[in-house]
Amino acid sequence: MPAVPAENRAVRPSCSRARGEVGCAKCKIRLLSVCAALDENELCELEALAQQTVFEPKKTLFIQDEPADAIYNITDGVVRLYKLLPDGRRQIIGFALPGNFLGLSMADRYGFSADAVVPVKACRFSREGFSNLLDDKPHLLRRLHELATHELTLAQDQMVVLGRRSAEEKVASLLIGLRDRWARVNGVVVTVPLPMSRQDIADFLGLTIETVSRTLTRFAREKIILIVPDGVRLLDPRRMEALTEA
Amino acid sequence: MPAVPAENRAVRPSCSRARGEVGCAKCKIRLLSVCAALDENELCELEALAQQTVFEPKKTLFIQDEPADAIYNITDGVVRLYKLLPDGRRQIIGFALPGNFLGLSMADRYGFSADAVVPVKACRFSREGFSNLLDDKPHLLRRLHELATHELTLAQDQMVVLGRRSAEEKVASLLIGLRDRWARVNGVVVTVPLPMSRQDIADFLGLTIETVSRTLTRFAREKIILIVPDGVRLLDPRRMEALTEA
DNA sequence: CTTTATCATTGACCCAGATCAACCCTGTGG
DNA sequence: CCACAGGGTTGATCTGGGTCAATGATAAAG
Numbered sequence: 001m002p003a004v005p006a007e008n009r010a011v012r013p014s015c016s017r018a019r020g021e022v023g024c025a026k027c028k029i030r031l032l033s034v035c036a037a038l039d040e041n042e043l044c045e046l047e048a049l050a051q052q053t054v055f056e057p058k059k060t061l062f063i064q065d066e067p068a069d070a071i072y073n074i075t076d077g078v079v080r081l082y083k084l085l086p087d088g089r090r091q092i093i094g095f096a097l098p099g100n101f102l103g104l105s106m107a108d109r110y111g112f113s114a115d116a117v118v119p120v121k122a123c124r125f126s127r128e129g130f131s132n133l134l135d136d137k138p139h140l141l142r143r144l145h146e147l148a149t150h151e152l153t154l155a156q157d158q159m160v161v162l163g164r165r166s167a168e169e170k171v172a173s174l175l176i177g178l179r180d181r182w183a184r185v186n187g188v189v190v191t192v193p194l195p196m197s198r199q200d201i202a203d204f205l206g207l208t209i210e211t212v213s214r215t216l217t218r219f220a221r222e223k224i225i226l227i228v229p230d231g232v233r234l235l236d237p238r239r240m241e242a243l244t245e246a
Numbered sequence: 247m248p249a250v251p252a253e254n255r256a257v258r259p260s261c262s263r264a265r266g267e268v269g270c271a272k273c274k275i276r277l278l279s280v281c282a283a284l285d286e287n288e289l290c291e292l293e294a295l296a297q298q299t300v301f302e303p304k305k306t307l308f309i310q311d312e313p314a315d316a317i318y319n320i321t322d323g324v325v326r327l328y329k330l331l332p333d334g335r336r337q338i339i340g341f342a343l344p345g346n347f348l349g350l351s352m353a354d355r356y357g358f359s360a361d362a363v364v365p366v367k368a369c370r371f372s373r374e375g376f377s378n379l380l381d382d383k384p385h386l387l388r389r390l391h392e393l394a395t396h397e398l399t400l401a402q403d404q405m406v407v408l409g410r411r412s413a414e415e416k417v418a419s420l421l422i423g424l425r426d427r428w429a430r431v432n433g434v435v436v437t438v439p440l441p442m443s444r445q446d447i448a449d450f451l452g453l454t455i456e457t458v459s460r461t462l463t464r465f466a467r468e469k470i471i472l473i474v475p476d477g478v479r480l481l482d483p484r485r486m487e488a489l490t491e492a
Numbered sequence: 493c494t495t496t497a498t499c500a501t502t503g504a505c506c507c508a509g510a511t512c513a514a515c516c517c518t519g520t521g522g
Numbered sequence: 523c524c525a526c527a528g529g530g531t532t533g534a535t536c537t538g539g540g541t542c543a544a545t546g547a548t549a550a551a552g
Contacts, residue, residue, distance in 0.1 A: 093406075105398065148394045149352070151398055155398060156329065156401060166539095204409075205409070206409030210500095443528095456531085459530060
């Protein structure tokens with residue numbers, strides 16, 4: 001291990017990965033996530049706790065009700081978050097995209113299950129380590145709280161969708177919602193990636209796979225969308241947005 | 247104003263209301279709410295910021311999208327929280343009971359509307375004042391975060407109810423859910439108070455008023471409940487719980 | 493190339509819950 | 523006392539979306 005001059009240590013902290021290739025400092029989703037709350041030095045502290053992990057499609061990150069020993073920050077890919085009823089009915093409560101943080105609640109058991117939809121990269125932290133960090137970083141806690149209340153707002157919006165929207169409005173709200181979230185990660189898009197299956201979409205919207213399929217083909221027939229492999233291109237975003245508003 | 251001996255000030259802080267009748271110290275829902283995070287001295291600080299308010303039935307506490315200058319801690323009564331669609335469809339996203347805190351998000355606009363179902367008492371804080379208090383009380387922030395993630399969990403559970411449960415299961419889940427929440431406030435109950443209208447229940451569960459009414463009368467016919475004025479008595483709690491689990 | 497598997501689409505039919513329409517309370521005011 | 527207003531209940535009917543059943547497309551395996 002090469003020595004680091006003392007005068008350098010002050011400006012550029014001795015952060016094992018920061019001197020290498022893939023440090024937090026050059027993480028493309030840093031500003032979207034919890035990490036945005038940290039300065040350069042704190043980032044190193046966090047990085048020391050982080051463990052890079054990858055998950056192949058369908059691999060599980062964690063399972064509902066099991067001890068929550070790890071929390072994750074998604075850096076690449078899509079994760080589905082869901083709850084199962086004893087008889088097999090499933091409700092997907094959300095899709096986590098790059099920048100999303102799983103484990104906001106710091107509870108001792110997971111409140112839902114999570115598995116990879118496509119190959120996923122994530123920073124893994126032990127709950128204990130992260131919790132300790134939190135204890136003397138109130139601004140990190142504040143950031144976490146900010147993200148938690150944002151999630152709460154999204155969940156409440158989804159309650160409106162599930163409780164009071166028609167099938168057509170539900171599908172439209174998914175497409176517009178995902179478009180806007182992808183836009184924050186990748187920049188503005190006209191082709192919305194839909195890496196998840198029709199069954200996943202159905203379980204998110206409280207519909208069946210057949211209704212999702214029929215609704216999408218109807219949108220395509222009416223030239224509002226074009227169905228492409230693993231996504232849809234929004235041909236008439238205005239009309240789609242109108243369906244989510246009215 | 248009578249002088250307070252210096253040696254007394256230390257143990258019993260000079261808290262205007264604490265020396266009177268209705269201080270935070272003897273608030274019956276204190277331990278259920280944010281306030282549980284504060285010690286006696288901090289409680290006084292909080293109390294100095296609080297303004298006791300009352301709302302008659304149907305009066306509004308605040309309206310969605312309007313500037314969120316106040317936050318509320320409900321001390322008595324029931325508040326309905328809801329979102330409206332432009333065409334008048336309504337989704338009730340929750341009922342706030344004594345001990346519940348409205349304004350967890352500290353956002354600058356309200357994310358939903360809130361109005362009193364029955365006569366309501368609440369402690370009102372200016373958002374600014376409360377936010378300042380938060381800045382130098384990390385444990386208060388931690389408590390707030392705890393409550394926010396609890397709310398998030400409830401919202402996710404409700405997503406399962408709205409997306410994947412039958413009408414019968416929905417009504418059962420409301421009754422069991424309210425019973426358990428009332429139990430934390432008033433102690434264990436067999437008669438679940440339902441001060442809200444059938445329309446409110448319908449808008450919470452994503453049903454119509456007729457379906458709610460029919461489902462309740464079916465439960466009554468099958469001797470699972472007894473319908474009483476402003477509530478139901480659970481005659482067979484086990485069977486009701488079974489409906490929410492399976 | 494064929495086989496097998498997985499997912500998506502499409503059609504025919506059905507049903508849980510919505511809609512429409514009385515009717516019935518209970519309380520309030522004249 | 524009656525009138526009448528705002529819930530709540532009940533019944534008859536309708537329909538959006540579910541269920542069941544093929545069929546089609548894509549891809550990996552042999």
